[in-house]
Amino acid sequence: MRSEESRSGSMRTLSKDKYIMAGAITLGVFLLGLFLGLAIEGKRVNYIESVSRKQNLDFSSLQLQYSFIDQMSQEKNCIAVEKTFEQNINSLESTRIRLENFDRDATLNKNEFDVLKNEYILAQIRYWMLAERTRKLCGSDVATILYFFSDEKECPDCDKQAFVLTYLKERFKDKLLIFSFDTKFISEPMIPLLKTTYNVTKYPTLVIEGKQKENFQGKENILRDICGYYKDKTGDCAKISQSK
Amino acid sequence: MPIPIYVRVALWTAYLMSLFFAVFWFLVLLDKEPGASKKKLKKYPLVSIVIPAYNEENNIIPTLKSLTQLEYPKNRLEIIVVNDGSKDNTKSAAEKFIIQNREFDIKLISKKNSGKGASLNKGLEAAKGEFFVVLDADSIATKDALMKILPHFTDDNIAVVLPLLKVDRPKNFWQRMQWLEYIVNMFYKKLMSRLNCVHVSPGPFSVYRKSILKKIGGFDEDNLTEDLEISLRLQSKHYRIIQLMDAEVFTIAPKTFRELYKQRNRWYKGSVINAFKYNHMMFNKNYGDFGIIQMPTIIISGLIAVILILSSFYYGLKPYAKAAYNSVLIDFDFYTLIKTFKFDFSILDLNYTAIFVSVLMLAISILILRKSHKETKEDVGRHGILSLISYLFFYFLVIGFIWIGIIFDFAFRRKQKW
Numbered sequence: 067m068r069s070e071e072s073r074s075g076s077m078r079t080l081s082k083d084k085y086i087m088a089g090a091i092t093l094g095v096f097l098l099g100l101f102l103g104l105a106i107e108g109k110r111v112n113y114i115e116s117v118s119r120k121q122n123l124d125f126s127s128l129q130l131q132y133s134f135i136d137q138m139s140q141e142k143n144c145i146a147v148e149k150t151f152e153q154n155i156n157s158l159e160s161t162r163i164r165l166e167n168f169d170r171d172a173t174l175n176k177n178e179f180d181v182l183k184n185e186y187i188l189a190q191i192r193y194w195m196l197a198e199r200t201r202k203l204c205g206s207d208v209a210t211i212l213y214f215f216s217d218e219k220e221c222p223d224c225d226k227q228a229f230v231l232t233y234l235k236e237r238f239k240d241k242l243l244i245f246s247f248d249t250k251f252i253s254e255p256m257i258p259l260l261k262t263t264y265n266v267t268k269y270p271t272l273v274i275e276g277k278q279k280e281n282f283q284g285k286e287n288i289l290r291d292i293c294g295y296y297k298d299k300t301g302d303c304a305k306i307s308q309s310k
Numbered sequence: 311m312p313i314p315i316y317v318r319v320a321l322w323t324a325y326l327m328s329l330f331f332a333v334f335w336f337l338v339l340l341d342k343e344p345g346a347s348k349k350k351l352k353k354y355p356l357v358s359i360v361i362p363a364y365n366e367e368n369n370i371i372p373t374l375k376s377l378t379q380l381e382y383p384k385n386r387l388e389i390i391v392v393n394d395g396s397k398d399n400t401k402s403a404a405e406k407f408i409i410q411n412r413e414f415d416i417k418l419i420s421k422k423n424s425g426k427g428a429s430l431n432k433g434l435e436a437a438k439g440e441f442f443v444v445l446d447a448d449s450i451a452t453k454d455a456l457m458k459i460l461p462h463f464t465d466d467n468i469a470v471v472l473p474l475l476k477v478d479r480p481k482n483f484w485q486r487m488q489w490l491e492y493i494v495n496m497f498y499k500k501l502m503s504r505l506n507c508v509h510v511s512p513g514p515f516s517v518y519r520k521s522i523l524k525k526i527g528g529f530d531e532d533n534l535t536e537d538l539e540i541s542l543r544l545q546s547k548h549y550r551i552i553q554l555m556d557a558e559v560f561t562i563a564p565k566t567f568r569e570l571y572k573q574r575n576r577w578y579k580g581s582v583i584n585a586f587k588y589n590h591m592m593f594n595k596n597y598g599d600f601g602i603i604q605m606p607t608i609i610i611s612g613l614i615a616v617i618l619i620l621s622s623f624y625y626g627l628k629p630y631a632k633a634a635y636n637s638v639l640i641d642f643d644f645y646t647l648i649k650t651f652k653f654d655f656s657i658l659d660l661n662y663t664a665i666f667v668s669v670l671m672l673a674i675s676i677l678i679l680r681k682s683h684k685e686t687k688e689d690v691g692r693h694g695i696l697s698l699i700s701y702l703f704f705y706f707l708v709i710g711f712i713w714i715g716i717i718f719d720f721a722f723r724r725k726q727k728w
Contacts, residue, residue, distance in 0.1 A: 078548060078598025081338070081505060085602070088334035093325060106662050113658055153418045160654050167659070229636045233643070236650040285640060 103173065110168045111178045117161050118185055124154050125192060132200050144204035151200070152240035155193055162246075164188045184254050187247060191256055194245045209292040211237075212273035213246040215268045220250075221269035224280040230285050236291075237302055242292065317621070325667055326618040328612060330672050334603065338501045339681070354386040355440040358520070359435030362426050362513075364394040366447035367403050369562070374407050376450040381457050389416040392432045395423030401449075417672055426513075427531035434520070434528050442520040444537075447557070449514035449561040450478060458557035459517045469522045470511045470541070470547035472499070474686060478560035484570055486693045487708070488563040490679070490701040495577045496555070496683035503553035507604040509579075510538045511551060523550060535580025542588045545600050555685055567708075574712045579719065581608050619710025628710040675702055709717055 094126040131147045134140065165186060169179040194210065201208055213231055215224040231244050249269065251257050260266070264273050272279045293303035359377060370391070378390055393403045397670065401420060408416045411661055419432055430444060441460065445451065455473055463473045468605065474496055477489040502508050511518075516537070524545055533539045541551055564570040585592070585608040594601040683690045690698070 076595065078506070078600070079603060080595055080598050084337045087337055088330055091333045092330045093671070095329060099663070099670075102666065106658065113656065131350060146483065150404055158651075164656070164659065170662070171663070190515050226653060230639050232344060233640045233646065236646050303635070 068303070073109055082091065087273065104175075106166075107172055107175045111175050111182070111215050114161065114165055114168065114179075118182060118189075121154070121158060121161065124150075124157075125189065125196075128154060129196065132203065134195065135180065141204060144200075144206065147200075148204065148206060148240060149195075157212050158186070158193065159187055162190075180251075180253075183248070183251060187251055187256065190222040190245045191260075194243070198245050205263050207297045208240065209242050209275055211242065211244045211275075211292070212260075212264065213248060214249050214261070214264075214269060214273075216249050216269040220307055224270050227270040227272075227282050228282070230288070234285065234288060240294075241269070241296070317624075320617050321621055324614045325671075329613055329670070329674075331603075331607065332678075335498070335501050337506055343505070351457070354383050354718060355460065356386050356438060356439035356550055357382065357443060357456060358388040358390060358433070358439030358519075359443040359445055360390045360392060360430060360437065361445050361447050361452075362392045362394055362429035362433070363396060363400050363447040364405070364423065364426075364429075365396045365398045365400060367396070367399040369447045370400055371407055373445065373447050373448060374404070374411075374416070377445070379451050379453050380409055380451065380455065384414055387415060388437065388439055389414060390436055391416065391418045392429040392433050393418060393420040394425070395421060414575045425531060427529040427533055427536040427690070430529045431531060437520060440520060442518045442523055444511075444513055444516050446513035446561065448592070449559055451515050452558045452560075453561055455515060455557040456517075459515075459554060461591045462552055462554065463517075463519060465550070466519075467548075467550050469519055469544045470508075470551045471517050472503075472508065472511055472551065472553045473515045473517075473557040473559040474555050475512060475514055475559050475561060476686070477563040479552070480563065480693065482565060483697075484565060484567060485563045486626050486697045487701055487705050489693060490697060491705065492563075492712060493686050493688055494678060495687045496553070499553040500555055500685060502604065505550070505599040505603075506545075506661070507600045508551040508553055509533075509541050509545065509600075509604055509608060511541045512537050512561075513563045515557075516690045533580065534576055534583060538577075538580055539584050539587070542584055542591075545597065546588055546591055548597075555681075570708075571712055571715070574709070575715055575719070578612060578713060579716050582612065582716070582720075585609055612716070615706065615710040615713045616717065619707050619714065622685075622707065622710075649683065674701070 077254060097118060128147070128150055131143075131150070135143055135147065165179065165182055169176070172179050178279060194212070197208070197210060200206070211225070211231065215221060215228065218224070228246075231246075235242055235244055248261060249257055249261060249266065264271070264278050266278070268280045270282060272283050272288070274288065275295045277291065279291075281289070289306055293299060293306045294304055299306075361370070361373060366373075374389070374391070380387065381455070393401050393404065401418070404418050405415075405423040408418060419436060421432060422430070434442060441463075443456075451473070459471045459473060462468070475492060476496075477485055477492050480486045480489040499508055522544070523540075526540075526547060529536045530539045530543075542727065544551060564573050585605060590607070591597045591601045594605075597605075642648075679702075680690060
């Protein structure tokens with residue numbers, strides 16, 4: 067504290083205490099923010115864990131339902147079970163996207179999120195394999211796309227590709243099943259296994275009903291492929307078959 | 311998609327530095343105000359008021375008139391109009407006013423156009439007063455300004471005393487923004503003044519002790535912002551500059567964005583150039599708080615503004631740009647997207663970092679706005695809530711935009727036009 071008169075000559079004062087205090091308060095606020103952030107991150111981990119537990123249960127139940135149909139030859143129940151399948155896979159996808167976002171912002175809980183991501187990759191594979199088996203069982207007219215993606219550096223087009231796939235999923239609903247695999251996740255042995263099986267070297271790569279397609283595929287390209295596969299060529303596929 | 315690490319570092323540095331500055335000046339505010347230790351004016355010292363005028367035929371008369379209404383003995387006032395080679399009728403307007411006001415000592419000096427610094431030095435040569443007042447021709451002093459300022463020259467070391475500067479009757483959006491800006495600025499300068507950190511003595515009614523002004527060699531005639539240069543020079547020689555909160559002076563602010571851009575481009579560019587010119591004070595503790603916090607602030611504030619504007623644009627516009635780009639891929643079939651849209655939201659999805667930083671910044675800004683208005687004895691809502699909101703959320707973009715212009719100018723070495 068100084069009055070206007072007290073300073074004369076070339077004496078300059080330095081508010082050292084204020085710099086230290088301001089630095090400490092700034093650091094304090096920063097740490098407070100950091101702790102709040104970590105607390106929220108912890109909540110996010112718990113949230114995904116509990117959702118994923120529930121989803122695992124749903125999968126077991128679904129598996130059981132199909133086994134039941136198979137064993138008791140209850141094919142008339144296929145439609146109801148297929149609906150459950152569709153619901154499950156949608157919930158799986160929305161949690162996967164949420165997890166992707168949480169993981170991007172994560173600091174200290176990166177490992178927990180990675181474990182959860184791993185679980186979701188396995189879940190995708192499980193559902194895909196279940197879909198392959200039940201398609202024969204129920205004789206359903208469903209097309210599958212496997213989508214291999216990577217980060218922005220390796221795959222600048224993946225953003226576009228994901229957008230187009232999401233759009234097509236909205237158009238075809240339960241008639242189109244899309245399973246996406248993060249190829250950056252090499253710690254899961256299933257990823258390299260799938261990559262060699264389908265000869266994936268570039269990103270994005272789509273496997274549309276077993277046919278491998280490298281690089282970005284536009285809406286029309288994908289439509290042509292899946293419509294070629296469908297027995298029922300109405301709706302979006304009607305236009306395609308007309309133009310041919 | 312992850313944000314590049316250098317962007318994160320730049321953003322966090324900008325946030326933390328802004329927070330540090332805010333906290334520091336808040337601590338200065340918490341210090342008790344040193345008791346107003348004014349001397350009573352025992353006698354009326356001779357005061358010379360210099361008006362540098364270049365093409366000011368519309369403004370010069372109201373400015374001169376405000377001087378004739380000053381509460382100060384007429385015979386202790388010397389008014390000097392320096393006509394800087396005006397191409398309009400500034401000269402004849404001033405001459406007419408002189409004839410009509412014979413009881414005042416008003417001189418008119420005419421010279422070839424050579425800039426404001428040179429005009430002020432011409433005035434300094436001619437001035438006989440103990441105190442030397444600079445008054446831009448677009449500014450109006452209130453009656454009691456001089457009587458309120460002079461008693462603050464309590465110490466021989468005090469070189470300049472600055473009045474409370476406000477925007478004259480703001481009429482449109484840009485002027486109202488500047489009205490608020492000046493209010494906040496004055497509050498900030500008052501705090502600076504407490505730590506002897508004032509770095510600019512603007513043109514409207516800055517009162518100098520003439521002997522000091524002469525000793526340091528007058529104004530720089532070849533400077534973009536001679537008012538900033540003189541203050542840095544005074545600081546480098548350890549003189550004091552005091553900011554008052556009670557002597558009011560009104561200045562006409564730029565009316566359009568173009569005018570504002572030109573003015574600020576010159577101001578900020580001048581501040582960068584002069585900060586480099588006096589960089590020996592930067593982070594130098596021989597210059598006390600001025601060296602440690604004020605000199606770096608001159609540069610850093612511009613950098614922070616640029617970082618904030620770039621990040622605002624990046625985060626604000628990128629999602630829309632991407633959505634527009636993507637919609638081509640689906641032949642603009644928004645109907646499907648809207649029809650199938652599922653509201654899937656969890657409270658955990660919110661970006662808490664962004665919320666934390668924004669709430670903190672907003673709280674600090676509101677606190678500053680309130681405090682500034684209180685200190686300058688103004689009503690916060692004087693120009694409406696819309697002005698306040700635009701000032702809080704929009705004006706920093708304007709300032710940031712001007713700084714980006716300056717970076718471009720420096721990068722491409724564009725010559726400065728006055």
